[in-house]
Amino acid sequence: MRLSLRFLVPLLIALAIAAYATVPLIDAQILRWFSRDLDVRANLISNTVQEPVSELLLTGNRLRLEQFFGRLTSDERLYAVGVCATDGERPFATRDFPDELDCAALRNLVDAPGALLRPPRGLLHVAVRSIEDAGPRALLALVHDMTFAERRSEETKRYMVVFFVALSAVVALITVVIAQLSWRGWITGLRALIRGEGLLRPAGGFVVPELAPIARDVRQLVRDLEAHYRPRDGDQMVWTQQTLRDVLKGELHGNDVIVVSNREPYIHVRGPDGIHVQRPASGLVTALEPVMRACSGTWIAHGSGSADRETVDRNDHVAVPPNDPAYRIRRIWLTPDEESGYYSGFANEGLWPLCHIAHVRPTFRSSDFEYYRRVNQKFAEAVVAESQRDDPIVLIQDYHFALLPRMVRKMLPKATIITFWHIPWPNPEAFAICPWRNELLDGMLGSSILGFHTQFHCNNFLDTVDRTLEARVDRETMIVVRDGRPTQVRRYPISIEWPPAALEGQPEVPEARRSIRARIGVPADHKIVVGIDRLDYTKGILERFSAVARLLEIEPKWAGNFTFVQIAAPTRGMIGDYRDYALRVKALAHEINTHYPRAKYPPIVLLAEHHESDAVYEYLRGADACFVSSLHDGMNLVAKEFIAARDDEHGVLILSQFAGASRELPEALIVNPYDADQCAAALHLALSMPADEQRARMRLMRALVRDFNVYRWAGRMLMDAAVMRQRNRLAPSTEAPDTIHAR
Numbered sequence: 181m182r183l184s185l186r187f188l189v190p191l192l193i194a195l196a197i198a199a200y201a202t203v204p205l206i207d208a209q210i211l212r213w214f215s216r217d218l219d220v221r222a223n224l225i226s227n228t229v230q231e232p233v234s235e236l237l238l239t240g241n242r243l244r245l246e247q248f249f250g251r252l253t254s255d256e257r258l259y260a261v262g263v264c265a266t267d268g269e270r271p272f273a274t275r276d277f278p279d280e281l282d283c284a285a286l287r288n289l290v291d292a293p294g295a296l297l298r299p300p301r302g303l304l305h306v307a308v309r310s311i312e313d314a315g316p317r318a319l320l321a322l323v324h325d326m327t328f329a330e331r332r333s334e335e336t337k338r339y340m341v342v343f344f345v346a347l348s349a350v351v352a353l354i355t356v357v358i359a360q361l362s363w364r365g366w367i368t369g370l371r372a373l374i375r376g377e378g379l380l381r382p383a384g385g386f387v388v389p390e391l392a393p394i395a396r397d398v399r400q401l402v403r404d405l406e407a408h409y410r411p412r413d414g415d416q417m418v419w420t421q422q423t424l425r426d427v428l429k430g431e432l433h434g435n436d437v438i439v440v441s442n443r444e445p446y447i448h449v450r451g452p453d454g455i456h457v458q459r460p461a462s463g464l465v466t467a468l469e470p471v472m473r474a475c476s477g478t479w480i481a482h483g484s485g486s487a488d489r490e491t492v493d494r495n496d497h498v499a500v501p502p503n504d505p506a507y508r509i510r511r512i513w514l515t516p517d518e519e520s521g522y523y524s525g526f527a528n529e530g531l532w533p534l535c536h537i538a539h540v541r542p543t544f545r546s547s548d549f550e551y552y553r554r555v556n557q558k559f560a561e562a563v564v565a566e567s568q569r570d571d572p573i574v575l576i577q578d579y580h581f582a583l584l585p586r587m588v589r590k591m592l593p594k595a596t597i598i599t600f601w602h603i604p605w606p607n608p609e610a611f612a613i614c615p616w617r618n619e620l621l622d623g624m625l626g627s628s629i630l631g632f633h634t635q636f637h638c639n640n641f642l643d644t645v646d647r648t649l650e651a652r653v654d655r656e657t658m659i660v661v662r663d664g665r666p667t668q669v670r671r672y673p674i675s676i677e678w679p680p681a682a683l684e685g686q687p688e689v690p691e692a693r694r695s696i697r698a699r700i701g702v703p704a705d706h707k708i709v710v711g712i713d714r715l716d717y718t719k720g721i722l723e724r725f726s727a728v729a730r731l732l733e734i735e736p737k738w739a740g741n742f743t744f745v746q747i748a749a750p751t752r753g754m755i756g757d758y759r760d761y762a763l764r765v766k767a768l769a770h771e772i773n774t775h776y777p778r779a780k781y782p783p784i785v786l787l788a789e790h791h792e793s794d795a796v797y798e799y800l801r802g803a804d805a806c807f808v809s810s811l812h813d814g815m816n817l818v819a820k821e822f823i824a825a826r827d828d829e830h831g832v833l834i835l836s837q838f839a840g841a842s843r844e845l846p847e848a849l850i851v852n853p854y855d856a857d858q859c860a861a862a863l864h865l866a867l868s869m870p871a872d873e874q875r876a877r878m879r880l881m882r883a884l885v886r887d888f889n890v891y892r893w894a895g896r897m898l899m900d901a902a903v904m905r906q907r908n909r910l911a912p913s914t915e916a917p918d919t920i921h922a923r
């Protein structure tokens with residue numbers, strides 16, 4: 181459109197100038213033509229009436245002369261006639277003869293081309309001819325009405341304007357069509373050039389010959405841009421859902437994006453009043469869901485809801501979010517044995533405790549690993565089935581799918597596979613106890629890019645590969661090369677969407693404060709600290725409760741004036757360690773509450789049930805502080821959600837030093853969850869922190885979470901994938917796909 185305007189505006193201006201200059205010229209020319217016609221007509225009339233007029237003049241018969249003139253002027257063009265016999269002042273003339281024409285004036289015009297007069301009644305043509313038979317000074321003046329010439333001129337002008345407008349429209353249309361066609365040709369050629377595709381015919385020679393001279397320059401430009409890409413991305417880009425969409429549209433235009441995770445973002449559950457949709461309490465889902473809303477791809481996940489089968493189409497697809505579909509889920513069905521061996525067994529009794537230092541021993545069973553392998557294969561086949569092309573972008577999530585990258589690589593060698601490990605990666609000694617360590621590492625190295633939350637976890641992974649496998653580990657470029665194929669290992673700290681969707685429609689903070697206090701039955705000025713977790717032994721919930729108990733010992737004034745509200749979503753209930761943990765958490769809460777029988781309000785309120793994100797955000801907004809005490813955590817998004825929820829810039833975050841988030845949020849009160857005294861002191865500090873200090877800390881943390889949001893997390897991975905794909909296209913065909921060069 182803008183391109184068309186660029187052509188059209190100058191063209192229309194040129195045509196308007198042409199029209200403006202031409203019309204007066206035509207006007208003058210038309211008058212000249214008519215004047216000349218009237219001269220000829222005047223000669224004719226004068227020759228014809230010479231005789232009768234001279235006779236009448238000589239006989240002096242004025243009455244007959246008047247009648248004769250009357251007959252002459254009955255011609256509609258001949259406006260008036262007059263004669264001068266001598267040099268008298270006034271001519272003898274018809275009634276309309278112009279007053280300003282006396283005989284002296286007429287004499288100056290004798291036998292000359294007609295003169296134009298413009299009295300108030302309109303344009304007149306005056307031709308004067310001598311009547312020699314009536315005397316040497318006799319003359320005849322013929323006055324013609326020329327207003328008809330003006331009317332013609334007006335009509336001609338109108339036709340000219342219409343003609344120029346029509347001409348402009350036709351010329352503009354032709355110009356725009358030609359401009360668009362040639363522009364498209366150029367753009368297509370340039371795109372092909374930049375992609376390195378379709379530029380050269382197999383037999384040599386350029387498909388778009390005009391572009392041949394600039395091919396080299398454009399390629400150089402692409403390389404220069406790539407070189408500048410990374411610093412711009414990391415430091416300068418402001419990431420929003422739209423930026424992410426632009427990256428997908430611009431850098432990865434037309435590419436398939438397929439996400440794979442065990443947990444699905446929307447679970448259909450059958451309840452007493454029909455089917456309803458549940459959102460799981462999973463950090464992974466919290467992070468990825470807004471990304472998928474921006475990408476509109478396919479999310480492959482285990483269909484675990486009781487009504488999941490009833491809500492898919494015949495290809496096992498369901499469009500989500502249910503009220504405003506933006507992408508689709510492909511559900512994978514697992515048998516109870518598969519679910520128990522792959523999910524509960526190998527993933528959650530083996531890898532989960534192996535990667536988290538939470539002092540729960542991992543359990544490894546070969547039957548579990550067999551199911552893990554089988555389920556990974558099932559998902560790999562689904563990836564191939566869902567992919568529309570042979571080089572999709574596949575985002576594999578987490579420890580449930582360590583074998584999947586290699587399996588997908590075998591079936592789709594040209595795929596760009598990004599694997600993100602959402603949990604910590606242990607040191608090589610800890611990892612070495614896994615009997616299938618080689619298979620797991622080899623499986624992960626099927627990825628093009630492998631992401632962790634922190635540099636520490638990246639380093640642990642490189643150390644582990646170095647100690648375990650035959651592979652070249654380049655610590656400077658963070659690239660592992662296995663069987664000639666590289667995997668880039670990078671740090672991508674995960675985050676949340678900004679602003680979070682759950683914040684929409686939330687009551688103001690004072691209202692949230694009132695409502696959560698009313699719900700748990702405490703007064704309006706009662707202090708509340710909140711904890712929000714899955715009921716998982718890595719989250720340090722017991723340690724948190726011990727810190728509350730210690731606070732009440734050190735600072736008894738808080739007993740009855742402060743309550744710790746723990747929202748704990750039940751999780752992985754089929755695993756013994758989780759059931760035991762849930763029981764121990766409930767028992768400790770009860771024990772602490774009964775230790776303070778005289779306190780008016782209980783120190784701990786434990787809400788061990790699933791809460792939807794709206795309810796969670798209300799607690800986060802209404803509390804005075806939030807306590808995240810993970811014993812070990814990849815990132816911990818509750819910490820970031822608390823910050824995002826506090827648009828009032830109040831509230832204090834107490835954060836475990838063993839959560840990845842502590843690397844990004846030094847303004848939180850950072851604690852060692854194993855140190856009850858330190859945690860109790862942090863609780864006291866949080867409950868008594870002045871508003872100014874709360875605001876200063878919260879502002880810094882909000883700026884960080886706003887800028888380092890989940891769109892940046894996903895965007896950086898996808899931009900890295902785009903650069904990798906571009907390089908693969910530009911690389912000589914002798915190099916293996918996915919080869920990336922040291923930056």
Ligand code: G6P
Nearest residue numbers: 443461462463464578602603751
């Ligand atoms: C947490 C972890 C994720 C993990 C998820 C699984 O969010 O941070 O890494 O994938 O739990 O939870 P689930 O309920 O699906 O077992």
